[in-house]
Amino acid sequence: MSIGVLKPGLLTTLQDRGRYGCAMLGVGRAGAMDDAAMRLANALVGNGADAAVLEITLIGPRLRFDEGATIALTGADFPALIDDADTAMWQPIVVEAGAVLDFGVARHGSRAYLAVASGFVAEPTLGSISTDVNARLGGLDGRALREGDTLVVGIDASPDPRATTRASGMRGTAQARPTRPNGLRQTWSLDPRPWFDADVATPIRVIRGAHFDALNAASRAALFNEEFRIGKDSNRVGFRLDGPTLALTTPLELVSEPLVAGTLQLPPGGQPIALMIEHPTIGGYPRIGQIATVDLPRLAQRRPGDPVRFAEIDLDTAQTRYLERERELLRLIGAIGERLTS
Amino acid sequence: MSAAAHDFAIESLGETALLLRFGDGLDAGANARVHAASSALHAAGLPGIVDIVPAYATLALHYDPSAWSDAHDGSPARHIAAAVHAVLGAPPERTLHASASVDIPVCYGGDFGPDLDALASHAGLDAADVIARHAASTYQVAMLGFAPGFPYLFGLDPSLTMARRATPRTRVPAGSVAIGGVQTGIYPSELPGGWQLIGRTPLTLFDARRDPPSLLMPGDRVRFVPIAVGEFETHARTLRS
Numbered sequence: 341m342s343i344g345v346l347k348p349g350l351l352t353t354l355q356d357r358g359r360y361g362c363a364m365l366g367v368g369r370a371g372a373m374d375d376a377a378m379r380l381a382n383a384l385v386g387n388g389a390d391a392a393v394l395e396i397t398l399i400g401p402r403l404r405f406d407e408g409a410t411i412a413l414t415g416a417d418f419p420a421l422i423d424d425a426d427t428a429m430w431q432p433i434v435v436e437a438g439a440v441l442d443f444g445v446a447r448h449g450s451r452a453y454l455a456v457a458s459g460f461v462a463e464p465t466l467g468s469i470s471t472d473v474n475a476r477l478g479g480l481d482g483r484a485l486r487e488g489d490t491l492v493v494g495i496d497a498s499p500d501p502r503a504t505t506r507a508s509g510m511r512g513t514a515q516a517r518p519t520r521p522n523g524l525r526q527t528w529s530l531d532p533r534p535w536f537d538a539d540v541a542t543p544i545r546v547i548r549g550a551h552f553d554a555l556n557a558a559s560r561a562a563l564f565n566e567e568f569r570i571g572k573d574s575n576r577v578g579f580r581l582d583g584p585t586l587a588l589t590t591p592l593e594l595v596s597e598p599l600v601a602g603t604l605q606l607p608p609g610g611q612p613i614a615l616m617i618e619h620p621t622i623g624g625y626p627r628i629g630q631i632a633t634v635d636l637p638r639l640a641q642r643r644p645g646d647p648v649r650f651a652e653i654d655l656d657t658a659q660t661r662y663l664e665r666e667r668e669l670l671r672l673i674g675a676i677g678e679r680l681t682s
Numbered sequence: 683m684s685a686a687a688h689d690f691a692i693e694s695l696g697e698t699a700l701l702l703r704f705g706d707g708l709d710a711g712a713n714a715r716v717h718a719a720s721s722a723l724h725a726a727g728l729p730g731i732v733d734i735v736p737a738y739a740t741l742a743l744h745y746d747p748s749a750w751s752d753a754h755d756g757s758p759a760r761h762i763a764a765a766v767h768a769v770l771g772a773p774p775e776r777t778l779h780a781s782a783s784v785d786i787p788v789c790y791g792g793d794f795g796p797d798l799d800a801l802a803s804h805a806g807l808d809a810a811d812v813i814a815r816h817a818a819s820t821y822q823v824a825m826l827g828f829a830p831g832f833p834y835l836f837g838l839d840p841s842l843t844m845a846r847r848a849t850p851r852t853r854v855p856a857g858s859v860a861i862g863g864v865q866t867g868i869y870p871s872e873l874p875g876g877w878q879l880i881g882r883t884p885l886t887l888f889d890a891r892r893d894p895p896s897l898l899m900p901g902d903r904v905r906f907v908p909i910a911v912g913e914f915e916t917h918a919r920t921l922r923s
Contacts (some may be wrong), residue, residue: 353812363733363744365896369872465890474734475830477890500709550693550701595708595826598735600699622737622827622898630696657698663758664750664780 341407344491349401349443354460354479354491356392363621369601372477373451373576373617375642376535376669377415381455383673384432384530385414386680391459391494392469394485396452398643400443403484407437409493410457410681415536416449416641431529432680449538449641458494472618474577493547501641528679534668538641543651545635547658549604551592551626559586563604563629568612568648576618578605579639581648585610588626596624598644601629614639634665690719690770692763697747700763702770708864710836712739713824717781717901719770726769728762730866736900737825738834777844781901786883788817788867788906789914794882797847801861801878804844815839815909816880819915821866821904831870831888831896835904838866850876857882859906870896884917 356380358371372378372395382391396403400418413429415422420427421442427433435441446452462469462479471479480489525646537577552560552606562584571580587610599605603615605625617640631639632653642648653661693701702719705712721737723743728747735742743766750758790813793799802809821837828834835892846862853876854860858869860877869875870887887897898904907919 360732360744362830362895363735363742364826364900365829365830366828366832367890369733369896466895477830542865547694547696592709595706595738597737597740598695598699598701600695600742600744602696618829619760622825630694633697655694655697655759659747659758662747664699666748 341409341458341493341495343409344406345485345487346403346404346440347402347442348398348485348487349396351397352401352485353393353395353473354392354462355470355473355587356468356530357390357622358470358617359466359472359478361596362466366621367466367477368472368618368621369423370468370472370618372453372470374415374453374536374637376637377451378453378455378635379669379673380430380530380535380676381412381453382459383634384414384680385410385455385457386677387455387459388459389673390442391455392462393456393460394491396443398450398452400446400452401554402440402442402560403491405435405437405439405441409435411435411441412455413452414455414530414532415452416446416538418446418452421445424498428529428534432657433461441446448471449536450643451640461492461494474618491646493514517584523632530672535637536641537638540642540646541636542552542641543649545632545653545658546604546629546650547632547653549627549629551588551606552628554588554590554592554626555606556587556589556629557611559588562586563612564652566649567665568650570642570644570648571611574644576616578616578619578653579614579642581612581614583611584605588629591641592626594624594626596622599623600630602633602636603627604629604631616640634658634661690715692766694759695742697759699742699744700759700766702741702743702766703739704741708738708836710822710824713822714901716741722769722772723766724917728765730762731800735813737827739834776857781903782899783903783905784791785858785907786885786915787903787909787913788881788883789909789911790816790859790881792911792912795859795880796909797860797878798880801842801844803878804839807841812842812880815829815842816866817908819905819911821906823863823898823900823902823904825899826896829870829873830890832873832889833867833898833904835866835896838864838884840864844878847878850874851879854879855882857884857887859883859905882914884921885913885920 355372356460358369465478476482566584568583571582605613691703695701704715730746733744746756750761771817784922802812819837820834824834852870854875856871856880859881862877
């Protein structure tokens with residue numbers, strides 16, 4: 341089963357949970373910017389946590405389904421039309437053979453995730469399908485989708501997760517495929533609110549970084565009290581934060597050290613950079629803060645020009661919030677799985 | 683691995699990584715302790731470790747906090763820090779660090795090393811001396827980074843130190859051997875870069891489809907072997923076929 345790319349959108353890439361174990365070679369993790377939305381999209385079509393999805397950025401693609409499929413959309417709120425009819429997000433949707441799924445421009449947030457039952461298939465690179473645009477690894481030849489590309493979906497794609505049990509033994513034959521109107525909705529959908537928050541007023545929580553104390557007093561206060569804006573040249577590597585210029589009391593001579601997503605770096609110009617999922621593995625700028633992992637999807641959903649305020653959180657609390665979120669996400673994914681097979 | 687390997691501090695890199703600090707600067711001793719600790723942690727197989735990343739004087743340990751949470755004390759950061767101290771505090775095993783020695787053929791100067799003459803005049807040497815000194819040292823791969831498979835090498839003859847170019851090149855060819863400050867390195871693919879280019883190797887430093895993908899691993903030893911243009915082309919042809 342395959343999906344044709346009629347229009348690629350602004351930046352549409354194949355992503356999974358990321359590339360682990362080769363950061364020591366200078367190969368970063370990549371993966372979905374909003375991992376919670378990606379995981380829920382996979383859960384809604386009955387996929388495992390490692391299945392690849394499409395990450396869709398600000399302006400979505402137009403896709404043609406060669407065969408029927410079950411899909412789910414999560415993350416940023418996009419107007420999405422299946423053969424010109426509105427479709428819903430945060431629930432499994434049946435798409436018929438020949439249908440065209442056309443995304444418009446994101447209404448809230450910036451990144452949506454499209455999962456297809458059985459997942460997108462591509463040759464894994466160093467254990468992952470995730471596209472690393474800068475390193476030109478993974479995905480389709482290490483790049484974003486282009487017009488004319490063909491996306492391959494796993495061979496055991498079922499037209500509907502519920503049909504797998506109801507039409508057991510008959511699946512795959514033309515007669516057995518349930519005839520359903522395009523875009524048929526379930527009677528249920530997820531409440532996106534706990535998992536999708538594109539409200540630009542929500543503070544992003546930050547743990548003090550190794551070099552927070554090297555900031556001068558005005559800069560320490562400004563980091564947590566003043567408003568920053570996401571700069572124009574922000575991408576999956578990092579978000580530039582325009583706003584008050586921050587300064588150290590004395591310049592630091594640092595050698596490169598390992599980096600993680602969410603680090604707030606301070607280059608000499610004084611405008612911090614929030615490292616995102618495609619960040620370099622090492623770097624030498626002072627680390628003034630560390631965004632709480634649970635708030636990274638919130639930041640990932642903001643757009644260039646959006647405001648950002650930071651609120652302080654300590655490491656223990658941030659780690660507790662992370663564990664709580666993981667438990668809640670796994671509980672919900674389990675409940676979705678039960679719903680799909682009942 | 684010396685007793686000094688135990689001498690490190692643990693810092694936080696957020697909720698999902700620890701930073702082990704063995705020093706602060708460009709110090710071959712601290713870097714050797716980083717690689718020894720990296721080997722020991724790889725061998726220990728602690729649960730939930732997803733990446734071990736050596737740098738000059740620090741080592742990052744990326745972990746899954748869910749694998750280190752405890753119903754009574756919900757601080758994965760403290761649990762894993764204690765486990766790391768236990769691993770690195772144990773008597774060292776001599777065989778832990780199996781670093782390879784790799785010879786890298788380099789065609790110096792000409793089109794392959796457009797900055798060789800500038801480096802020679804900066805150093806007050808002639809080009810042949812620069813080549814002889816660059817090829818005389820044994821280097822240590824301090825870390826890989828900047829781009830997949832880019833090695834930062836310690837061991838440059840101090841007379842060959844030269845600052846980066848004021849204006850970086852937008853395209854440095856793959857295989858370029860270069861000097862940036864007190865370090866030397868090799869561009870594994872075509873990249874933008876500001877280091878002084880003195881030669882080029884026909885070897886492929888990084889190929890994601892190869893196993894292992896990187897010619898060099900952190901901690902490896904490297905020597906450069908001068909070759910002529912003809913040998914470079916023969917080598918490159920052999921690699922392509």
